[in-house]
Amino acid sequence: MDPVIVVGAGPVGLTLSLALAAQGVPSVVLDEGSGAEEARPARTVVLREDTADLVGRLGCRELDRVGLRWAGWRSMRRKQLVRNVPLSGGPRDEKAPPLRSPLHLPQHELSAALRAAADKEPLVRLVPMSRIDTLEQDRDGITAHTREPGSTWWRGSYLVGCDGARSTVRKLLDIRFPGRTAVERHAVAALRAELPWADEAVLHRQPPWRSGGAEVSARPLPGGVWRLDWLLPPGGELVTPEALISRVRDTLAGWCGDTPPYELLDTGVHTLHHRLARRWRRQRAFLAGDAAHLLGALGTQGLDEGVRDAENLAWKLAHAWHHGPAEQLLDSYQAERRAAVAARLRAADQSLPILRGGGGLRTLVPGAARGHDTLVADGHLGRGALGAPPSYSHSPLSPPHSEAHTVVGTPPGAPVTDVTVTAPDGTTTRLRERLGQGHPLVILVAPGTGVWDRRHWQTAGVMPRLTDAVAALPGTAELLVTESYPGASAHTVLLVRPDGHLVAAFGGVQPRELFTAAQAALGGAPRDEREREAESDSVEPGEVNGRQREAPRVQRPRTRIHADGTAGRP
Numbered sequence: 001m002d003p004v005i006v007v008g009a010g011p012v013g014l015t016l017s018l019a020l021a022a023q024g025v026p027s028v029v030l031d032e033g034s035g036a037e038e039a040r041p042a043r044t045v046v047l048r049e050d051t052a053d054l055v056g057r058l059g060c061r062e063l064d065r066v067g068l069r070w071a072g073w074r075s076m077r078r079k080q081l082v083r084n085v086p087l088s089g090g091p092r093d094e095k096a097p098p099l100r101s102p103l104h105l106p107q108h109e110l111s112a113a114l115r116a117a118a119d120k121e122p123l124v125r126l127v128p129m130s131r132i133d134t135l136e137q138d139r140d141g142i143t144a145h146t147r148e149p150g151s152t153w154w155r156g157s158y159l160v161g162c163d164g165a166r167s168t169v170r171k172l173l174d175i176r177f178p179g180r181t182a183v184e185r186h187a188v189a190a191l192r193a194e195l196p197w198a199d200e201a202v203l204h205r206q207p208p209w210r211s212g213g214a215e216v217s218a219r220p221l222p223g224g225v226w227r228l229d230w231l232l233p234p235g236g237e238l239v240t241p242e243a244l245i246s247r248v249r250d251t252l253a254g255w256c257g258d259t260p261p262y263e264l265l266d267t268g269v270h271t272l273h274h275r276l277a278r279r280w281r282r283q284r285a286f287l288a289g290d291a292a293h294l295l296g297a298l299g300t301q302g303l304d305e306g307v308r309d310a311e312n313l314a315w316k317l318a319h320a321w322h323h324g325p326a327e328q329l330l331d332s333y334q335a336e337r338r339a340a341v342a343a344r345l346r347a348a349d350q351s352l353p354i355l356r357g358g359g360g361l362r363t364l365v366p367g368a369a370r371g372h373d374t375l376v377a378d379g380h381l382g383r384g385a386l387g388a389p390p391s392y393s394h395s396p397l398s399p400p401h402s403e404a405h406t407v408v409g410t411p412p413g414a415p416v417t418d419v420t421v422t423a424p425d426g427t428t429t430r431l432r433e434r435l436g437q438g439h440p441l442v443i444l445v446a447p448g449t450g451v452w453d454r455r456h457w458q459t460a461g462v463m464p465r466l467t468d469a470v471a472a473l474p475g476t477a478e479l480l481v482t483e484s485y486p487g488a489s490a491h492t493v494l495l496v497r498p499d500g501h502l503v504a505a506f507g508g509v510q511p512r513e514l515f516t517a518a519q520a521a522l523g524g525a526p527r528d529e530r531e532r533e534a535e536s537d538s539v540e541p542g543e544v545n546g547r548q549r550e551a552p553r554v555q556r557p558r559t560r561i562h563a564d565g566t567a568g569r570p
Helices: 011-022 049-057 107-120 168-172 241-256 302-323 327-356 368-381 463-471 511-521 529-537
Strands: 004-007 027-030 044-047 072-077 080-086 103-106 124-127 132-138 141-146 152-156 159-161 179-193 200-205 215-221 225-231 262-276 285-287 420-422 428-430 441-445 478-482 492-496 502-507
Touching: 004 011, 004 141, 004 152, 011 027, 011 049, 011 107, 011 124, 011 302, 027 152, 044 049, 044 107, 044 215, 044 302, 049 107, 049 302, 072 368, 080 368, 103 107, 103 215, 107 124, 132 168, 159 168, 168 285, 179 241, 179 327, 200 368, 215 241, 225 241, 241 262, 262 327, 302 327, 327 368, 441 463, 463 478, 463 511, 492 511, 502 511
Parallel strands: 004 027, 004 159, 027 124, 072 200, 159 285, 441 478
Antiparallel strands: 044 103, 072 080, 132 141, 141 152, 179 225, 179 262, 200 215, 215 225, 420 428, 420 478, 441 492, 492 502
């Protein structure tokens, strides 16, 4: 079968290609540039615990060396400390604080680590200097044309546009990208200095010095480097070098008493937009990352959501690639991810007037300021509506209501807790380490198995019956055992998707219900061949760039419609 074509070699495109490779699917990554990314210390990214673990599993285990996990989070208002949240940045253990620190690192370091992993992966082919200008779909696959450095046609089973906010793929598919422009603007500086809070991130609202503005944040990086962001007032204020230096000196003096020695490494102005593509799928073509959505206000992380796009789509494409058409499964990508990002954008848009409006009666309400600071902190720390990992509770892949029993602390559709699990061969690891391998997981909660001889517990109790039930599931599934899971009693059985979201949990071994839930999670019961043919016939082989030609294609025509609207020979 033809490889998956990934357009764009940024962090989202590279993550998708590596996630596909982990599930045995080859990909061709068409990179518009040369492959080299400029080092910009002021351009950084924040990865939550789930996305940082995903990137680590894909071959980027050394990110903690080039990034930093914050030791704590400080919220300040005027001259007062509003809250101080300790964070866990070291190795995980069961007694660690419940909130683990995000990973903060320069984006060029993340891109370099992903590219190095892709270079070592035989199923990933990176093609630099390849700008796409034409797409053509038919019932068997998709064809893309690149014009640089030579005219080349690429044939793929599917295509994913990860080519950023100005996505060529999105334009070729004629998909609208509505939203809001310049929701927030920030002046940004990366500098090396010694601040009073070692390795702690700081959000200071209404700082009491002249050039502080409404809000300034400081987020640490390795080597004593800090990224400072000043929220700019609406209206497009021009930020001159002199004005930025004045902000740096006033801010450092406000925090340290006097302006300490510092080394200015990089500066810039960051404008945040909120946009959401109308569709994320058109037949065999998909959108992911900034090509599908833009967000970033109030600490929300666009790259974080892009990585989640890649994880969600990869296992579904892998299933379709290995097992044949799975239309409901592929449709669920848009249903789940677009709804999750839309909810994040809606939460940000509803919070912005409260947090940025200023004045009014809300300033006189006791406790309102503290509640506002909590809301802003949630976005930065990955909590609440602005930051928590998404739950797909209304997914089309959800099993029938009667099968989705809530017998554990995790509701169906939510990410599972990263507990310690044991495989039948005796291997012990974290649950997240078993994700992303192209098959669902079945987890039995069995207290005491950690101290039993594996030869005994594999043949004792409910284990033989559960082993038979797992073997009868549609497709392949992996059986794991854990000593405990939050909210679960002994002999609870969990069914987990390849991306770590809970399908259902059952109080005991229930083969029929387990089968029904697994079948739903893979897109429902297989359709017969006539249904598949009827659906594929609805896609005419002469469709180009998501639009219909006037006449059906019999042979490959000599004329192609290009991105600029002109026609010519390929």
